[in-house]
Amino acid sequence: MEVIGKTLPAREKSWAVSARTDQGLLAQIAHVIDGPFHIIHPQSFSENLKAFQDAMQVQNVHGHVYYGKKANKAGTWLREIAGCGGSVDVASIPExxxxxxxxxxGERIEVTGAAKSNELLWLAAQHKALVAIDALDELERAIDIAKQTAPLKILLRVIPPKAPNSRFGLSEADMVAALQKCVEAHxxxxxxxxxxxxDGYAVAPRAELASTLIGRCLEARALGLPCSAISIGGGFACSYVDEEDWREFQAxxxxADFHAKKSFTHFYPxxxxxxxxxxxxxxxxxxSDGDTLALKLNAAGISLYLEPGRALLDGAGMSVFPVQGFKRNAEHGIITVSGLSMSLSEQWKNSEFLPTPILLQRGGARPQETVKAAVGGSSCMEYDVLSWRKIEFPATPRYGDLLIYPNTAGYQMDKNESEFHQLPLPPKIVLTEQGGAFVWRVDQ
Known part of the structure; x- marks a missing residue:
């Protein structure tokens, strides 16, 4: 039996509900893994990617949806992308x-990030990848490497006007110099x-800056540069809980709702x-003037690039932690799970992953009397806490129960993972369906 907590129940896709209510599926995986694990669902990822691609196609906007690979390291997503005509945004040689x-x-790979190494620039040139140039000295190194290898395709990264202190992008003076260097090294x-x-998840600032950059593309073309694309980056919003629940929580x-009266500087929206x-x-x-951004892009012959990460992983995974123990602490309980809070990365940004975890009870009948509890990891650190919030569970958790955190594929699973205490990293279990039944394997 399982019951979702009364506060902030998570939105779940049908596959996730079916998987966690499938008699024996998670128990079987838990028996084999003997520790925490992540479930990932490639079909949901493909559906999300296709939705982005369709949104561009319906507006006749040409471009590429680059998956922000840093959001989740699983190789399974890459196989889905290869089959869907997608692209990938990377920031390191291993990626x-x-x-x-x-x-x-290679031509479906975009390389972003600050101050890329010569080796990464060389690899990009060899494989005809696209590189977002962040600084003048990086551009100079890229030119030298391209002279020795092959022509290198680049974007010039702009410092957003409303974020002048950003450490990423070219200042106005450096942008003028960079364009001249591109002309000389054409x-x-x-x-x-x-x-x-x-930063943030607002529509208007992205559209406004993209619209402004259309004019800059035309100016660059007047210098003899091809300049036919604008990348608006990532930051595409996701909703983990329903609006009414979220408003009630915020209000x-x-x-006092959190263990040790923990306070937070912010929460993800x-x-x-x-x-x-x-x-x-x-x-x-x-x-802003009658013509949509799509019409302006099409009229100028400009492609649109974007780099969603979390949004492509929305609804595509969950994390499962075996319960190792439970004790009462003053007016609430403490659940200790097998695993570390590093495998639920929100906790390491002075925040909290708020969608309510689900208790899967195992091991026979027990009294169904609600209990409030926070959730801690199995390390010796006071701050190793998966849920500081005192969550209401339908019964007292027992050793061997499973605690399921929904919708964790985007950034939560492995952004800050650690083998502290020599504990192995939770494996990612790829879940697919064959003949109406779930089958699973370990992601490689």
Whole structure:
């Protein structure tokens, strides 16, 4: 029997509900793994990717949806991308090589991140990847490497006007110099366009800056540069809980709701609108003068690139932690699970992963009397806590129960993982369906 807590129940896709209510499935996996594990669902990822691609196609906007690989390291996503005509955004040599090894062609790879090494720039040139240039000295190194290898396709990253203190991107003076260097090195550098990344999840700032950059693309073309693309980065919103639940939580939350009266500087906005591909559609339909961004892009012959990570993983995974013990502490209990809070990464940003975990009771009948409890990891650190919030569970957790955290594929699973205490990292279990039944394997 399982009951979702009364506060902030998570939105779940049908596959996730079926998997956790499938008699014996999670118990079988838990028996084999003998520790915490993550479930990932490639079909949900493919559906999310197709929704983004369709949002562009319906507006006749050409471009690429680059999966922000840093959001989850599983190789399974890359295989899905290879089969869906998608692309990948990487920021390191291992990410680049991993993508190639899983069927992503070099021309479908974009390299972002600050101050890329010469080795990474060389790899990008050899495989005809796209590189977002972040600084003048990086551009100079890229030109030198391209002269020795092959022409290198680049974007010039812009510092957002509303974030002048960002450490990423080229200042206005450096941008002028960079464009001149691209003109001088046009035989070796293909200046494909501009890129930016904005914090937050608002539609208008992304659309406004993209619209402004259309004019800069036309100016760059006047210098003889091809300049036919704009990348609007990532930051596509997701909703983990329903709006009413989120509003009620925000209105009533207080330190006493958390173990040790823990307070937080911020929470991820667990309900938002629009989200995912709908947010992309809103960006493309944005207008300040009668013409939508989509129409402006098409009129200028400019492609749109984007780099969603979390949004492509929305609803595509869950994390499972075996219960190792339970004790009462003053007015609430403490559950200790097998595993560490590093495998639920929100806790390491002075925040909290708020969607309510689900208790899967095992081991026979027990009194169904509700109990409030926080959830701690199995390390010796006071701050190793998966849920500081005192969550109401339907019964007292027991050794061998499973605690399921829903919708964790985006950033939660492995951003801050650690083998502290020499504990192995939780494996990712790939869940697919064959003949109406679930089958599983370990992601490689």
């Amino acid at each position: 680049f090589v991993h993508s190639l090894a899983n069927g992503i062609r 035989q070796h550098i293909i200046m494909d366009g501009f890129s930016f990344h904005l 009533n939350v207080k330190p 667990y309900h938002q609108a629009p989200t995912g591909a709908e947010m992309l559609s809103a960006i493309l339909n944005w207008s």
